Amino acid sequence: MTSLIIRNGRVIDPATGFDGIRDLYVVNGVFADSVPEHTPQFDAKGMIVAPGFIDMHVHLREPGMEHAETIESGARAAAAGGFTTICCMPNTSPVNDSATVTSYIVSRAKQNAIVNVLPIGAITKGSAGEELAAIGSMKKAGIVAISDDGRPVMNSRVMRRAMEFARSLDLPVIDHCEDLNLSAGGDMHEGVMSTRLGLRGIPSSSEDVMVARDIILAEATGARYHVAHISTRQAVAMVAFAKTRGLRVTAETTPHHFVLHDEELHDYDSNYKMKPPLRCAADVEAVIEGVVSGAIDVIATDHAPHAGNDKMQEFERCPFGITGLETAIGLTLKTMVHSGKISLARMIELFTTGPANVLGLAAGTLSIGAPGDITVFDPGRLWTYDVNLSQSKSRNSPFHKMRFTGGPVATIVSGRIVWSA
């Protein structure tokens, strides 16, 4: 029997509304109301003790691109970033579009991952946007949602069928909203900055039209629909509107979409290239407002590792995406909490009950009997991010050498301390 006591911390549990100093007990991997004698103790005095953080949008690159990341290294980066559960997108090689690939990921995670890894299955075979993947079998094998992240379903009829089927299986549909015709060839947000730099633009409208389409289809089908990495003013407004009408529509944004904007892309640094692109200041403002108002339910990182030689190229040739697991808490504290925009409890909600509700997970709470996953962080800890010390196999972060006030201190999965600062 394994057990652990987390002592003296300020416990914040948005699921129950609790906020105060108390001890937490974990016995046999779940929260309990008492522990056996001589149970090991973790002193969390002066720290925040929260339900284990969930990152519902990461890329682990395994199977197929293990030179950039593996389930093992990605999980270590997650733990170092304060996450106890991560959901991996299906754009591996092969694509996670069958129970075979799902089972492979689940078994590799069981062997090698120090945090919980929950796979997300593809919507269509090979994420080619034409034929539905084996969604039912994948659900049996362990997927928690479906998405063709990175290769959005352009055919609206296919999306409609996917939503109908997902509804019958009670799976959420996550869409990377990008009209590929409007964004074709684009490398950064279309605006003054792209015009100045001579880079081809990805207009905000490429996101907006797909969010609009999806919300209409979600209403028609009754599906649970989730917007991945929302980044534009219009898209946030549409999600807010859908919510007022009682639709089952949710949205996530990433730290980089509320921390950085397109004017900060300087000297063609490929670590500022991702999809959706860093938007203009007005869009960033709207994303922040969405996080504050509740239009946005979740903060996810879209952790997208790429090997150094892939990112060391001309800006327009290098792949999209940046790593994010290790900087998410620091960036959110800095931009959202320390600036007074949201409370600590709201921040924790965005990382716990937010994603747990979208995905229908039992995690994200400290209630007795729930999985003993805990994120301990110190909102005042001074530290500097050094990408060369990253647990990820990749180094593509624009936040190298950034100084933070506040960051993760310990990550506990099923009552086991898997990482500590």
Add this chain to the structure above:
Amino acid sequence: MNLLGIEHLERSEIEALLERSKYFQPLEGQSFQRHDTLRGQMVVNLFFEASTRTRTSFEIAAKRLGADALSITASGSSVSKGESLVDTLNTLGAMRPQAIVMRHAASGAPHFLARHLPIPIINAGDGTHEHPTQALLDARTILDRRPTLEGLRVAIIGDIAHSRVARSNVHLLSKFGAHTVLCGPASLLPRELAQLATGVTLTNNIREAIQDADVIMMLRVQLERQHEVPMSAGEYFQFFGLRLEHLALAKPHAIVMHPGPINRGRELSSEVADSQRSVILNQVENGIAVRMAVLERLLA
């Protein structure tokens, strides 16, 4: 020290280069003078995109200053064998040239080069971003005929969206107080261009652009950069092609410029290209003088 673009160059720096290039201009009917300022230095022209005039111009400029000039074109190099830019650069760097002149289809490629190599990098055109020596030679060509750029009305007409020449010229002209009117079909004239620099206005009407212009710069439609079905050539010429009749709208001694290569009957009529107003060949000549000034400034 590099020359990556006009945008971040000081006005005084530009003035010095324009002044110095005057010294390198040949006398009527003569060739460019030989100097030995850069004797023993090696300048590598690294051209990842087809170019005749710019590459030749840089080559002549380097040789006239006494340097050894070597041109490498992408199709004839290991780039076509799949070598990455960073490896090409490291290889070239190991050969210890004193400067690299680079043209590349990707915006920002010379900036990438400049981050990795400690020698001067000269941007000879990067994607749809900048082409600084073109703007310098255009300014030199205008100043050969006008006392100052200040207050001039310069119409730049054509495929502005994909033009590095337009961007560099807008930055330069703006620094000197000229007024620039950018003109082209809506799809090739993004509204954000108006915020590129001060003194820039946009219009989709060629007559409006040319009205009272001192300088008319015509640009080629860059089909290779458009990635979508373009407006038909006939439609384009009808609305955005420069014809003799248009010149009456401009100032009496207005000049017509073009960075080349020109497409007769596409963006300007043959009559305009060959008219007295055209200074297209003077631009080519000034290209060498300006590039000599740039190489001297960065290397001597």
